[in-house]
Amino acid sequence: MPPDTTRSGTTRFLRLRAVEQRFPGLDTPALAIPSLDIAAGEQVAVMGPSGSGKTTLINLLTGLERVGQGSLIWGDTDLATLSEGARDRWRAANVGLVMQDFHLFPGLSALENVLLPQRLARLALPAGARAEAGRLLARVGIERPGQAIETMSRGQMQRVAVARALAVRPAIIVADEPTASLDADSGAAVAQLLLELAGESGATLLVATHDASLVARLPRVLRLESGRLKD
Numbered sequence: 001m002p003p004d005t006t007r008s009g010t011t012r013f014l015r016l017r018a019v020e021q022r023f024p025g026l027d028t029p030a031l032a033i034p035s036l037d038i039a040a041g042e043q044v045a046v047m048g049p050s051g052s053g054k055t056t057l058i059n060l061l062t063g064l065e066r067v068g069q070g071s072l073i074w075g076d077t078d079l080a081t082l083s084e085g086a087r088d089r090w091r092a093a094n095v096g097l098v099m100q101d102f103h104l105f106p107g108l109s110a111l112e113n114v115l116l117p118q119r120l121a122r123l124a125l126p127a128g129a130r131a132e133a134g135r136l137l138a139r140v141g142i143e144r145p146g147q148a149i150e151t152m153s154r155g156q157m158q159r160v161a162v163a164r165a166l167a168v169r170p171a172i173i174v175a176d177e178p179t180a181s182l183d184a185d186s187g188a189a190v191a192q193l194l195l196e197l198a199g200e201s202g203a204t205l206l207v208a209t210h211d212a213s214l215v216a217r218l219p220r221v222l223r224l225e226s227g228r229l230k231d
């Protein structure tokens, strides 16, 4: 079996080995994962009760926090070996993030919010970035890209956040409770968009969620209990 191929024959993309994350004041690790592989393009739910380690796992996978022990390799990049600045650059280039509380900037339009990560990452926007942002906003059902973000509904804001996460065509999309603060209809619409857009781009999708209807639509489910994966 080639080293970058999983047992099912698909390309291995994420590889965790002997990962342990400890926090001061906790006797046991908040997260302990002996081994985990995820293939390129997989769509995976991460479930577990409050305090089971979902956010800790998301923070490690996205490089927001440094891996305490073990290796966490995306493609050929071991995040455990990178400095905070290098992890930030890696994340900007490779990860689209959708968070529960949106992290959108008031005072900016929907379109400017979608373009903001690209503006922060470089001095000039790449050619076609505005057109692509407008196209993505239309795709997620935002009809007025110039509308100020603070005047939008929560469902609209989360759809803008989905467009923003996809704007750099990331290989990895990570969503932390993307439907938690939405009503059932808005949540279902956001879930549908995430799955559709990730599927079209072939991105690897990881979603931490308590939303049973969202979990039911993801082909693979990881269950965390007290920081351990249950199969």
Ligand SMILES: Nc1ncnc2c1ncn2[C@@H]1O[C@H](COP(=O)(O)OP(=O)(O)OP(=O)(O)O)[C@@H](O)[C@H]1O
Pocket: 023, 024, 025, 026, 030, 048, 049, 050, 051, 052, 053, 054, 055, 056, 057
């Ligand atoms: N910075 C920290 N310092 C100390 N303990 C922490 C820290 N961050 C998380 N923990 C602990 O690690 C464990 C896992 O927390 P984590 O936030 O990953 O859980 P979670 O599954 O995301 O929970 P929730 O669904 O409530 O958001 C918990 O016991 C938590 O108290």
